[in-house]
Amino acid sequence: MHAAMVSLLSLEGIGKSFPNGTVALKDARLTVHPGSVHGLVGANGAGKSTMIKVIAGAHAPTTGVVRWKGEEVDWRTPGAARKAGVATIMQHVPLAPTLTVLENVFLGTAGPWRRPRSRRAEFAALLERVNYHIDPDAEVADLAIGERQMVAILQALATGAELVVMDEPTASLAEGERQVVFDVVRRLSAQGTAFLYVSHFLDEVLSLTDRVTVLRDGTVVDEGATADYDEDKLVQVIVGRDLLAVERRSAAPVARDAPVLLSVRGLSSATGVREVSFEARAGEVIGFAGLLGSGRSEILHAVYGADSRAHGEVRVEGRPVRRSPRAAVAAGMALVPEDRGAQGLVGTFPIWQNISLPHLASLSSGRSLPRESAEAERAERAIADLGIVCPGPDALPTELSGGNAQKVVFGKWLYGGARVFMLDEPTAGVDVGAKADILELVRAFAAGGGAVLVVSSEFEEILAVATRVLVVREGRIVAERPAHETSEEELLMLANGFGEGGDPQ
Missing domain, CATH: 3.40.50.300 (P-loop containing nucleotide triphosphate hydrolases)
Structure with a gap:
């Protein structure tokens, strides 16, 4: 359904090599359309993190072209990508632990001219959008990892980004918090915000995304409409072979006289x-x-x-x-x-x-x-x-x-x-x-x-x-x-x- 529109982000022939000889990406490609939720999956070491860092401006590609809204771009810093409209929420949430939730959410977006009262009003509006409650005056250092993840999501929303890259956003969240994330993604994508959703939870990818791209050994090995995949097919493409899901083993209780x-x-x-x-x-x-x-x-x-x-x-x-x-x-x-x-x-x-x-x-x-x-x-x-x-x-x-x-x-x-x-x-x-x-x-x-x-x-x-x-x-x-x-x-x-x-x- 997005074929006729100009892509929001496209990576064409992206390669990335490091000085130690590691080749993280080879002729990789990716296209994300406005308002879509695009899944990116692959085994650990497949190149997902490197691709995210190229998109975020943290890594300059060795070869290939990055296009934003059809125009070639050369983002050499994360600030350049953020200014263009890309918000990236990394797996290890990079928040300022000594600042409050409110200060973190508006970090980099709130100038000295903005009054605390207006920031609180904006913060309350963000909480209403995501249907989540958190104390704006709590120090981030005192929060659990799941709560920090939600602060990072609120921070991304506060920037007004057109593309939100989410790297394992629910890895440390319980079911209730995961549903909050899903609801936010669905609501904002319906309003035109695009998401690149990176997750090892394949059921999330299958239920939440429109399209999916599969990386293996730094190369895109498959891509297509999410509706064309089920979990077994996706796992097989990811690992390159049949791999059964982790088997539940009915372990017998340990003997009562065990030490x-x-x-x-x-x-x-x-x-x-x-x-x-x-x-x-x-x-x-x-x-x-x-x-x-x-x-x-x-x-x-x-x-x-x-x-x-x-x-x-x-x-x-x-x-x-x-x-x-x-x-x-x-x-x-x-x-x-x-x-x-x-x-x-x-x-x-x-x-x-x-x-x-x-x-x-x-x-x-x-x-x-x-x-x-x-x-x-x-x-x-x-x-x-x-x-x-x-x-x-x-x-x-x-x-x-x-x-x-x-x-x-x-x-x-x-x-x-x-x-x-x-x-x-x-x-x-x-x-x-x-x-x-x-x-x-x-x-x-x-x-x-x-x-x-x-x-x-x-x-x-x-x-x-x-x-x-x-x-x-x-x-x-x-x-x-x-x-x-x-x-x-x-x-x-x-x-x-x-x-x-x-x-x-």
């Missing part, structure tokens, strides 16, 4: 954790199911000792653990955080240093002088064991795709003797292939005698790996279910406060 690796009693915190008690046994994968803001992630951080305001009892293999991450690591606990970029990795350190960082003393002479050969050997082992796709151990995490960067975070902990793994949204923003790999790592760790706690916004994912599910609401564990005896529908009802809760152990 208790982690015991939590009466854990509470000012962050909202309220009298949480549970046990995790060897071989067990416990899923924490709850809606955004339910306290899922706060429970993990309190158990790990990263929440200084928490109090209660945490024991690993019967021994009490002091309230600090250092003590937790020494006790055999490992945390893979939700925000891997800010909390899980040091972006300026190469892979080999990131992987050795938590256990550097054991890889040092006299526990004080690091042995680079030992660190490099461990990194090579992790790259091989985890299938990390990278140029080598000297590569920076920022050069890797989301799935491979997440595997580096796993690699930090796999060889240091951790007995209890705590995973906060471990597959957020990774493709179907990398997701399957990561869930296999979870299963393998539990099968080796460890215990795993998993927080995920995707109840399907929890049911794919968990032996037991604890439902969290308002900072409490309100129900417990064996994974093979429950369903996504029941977990959603319990998380929303419907149905009867079970007594957590």
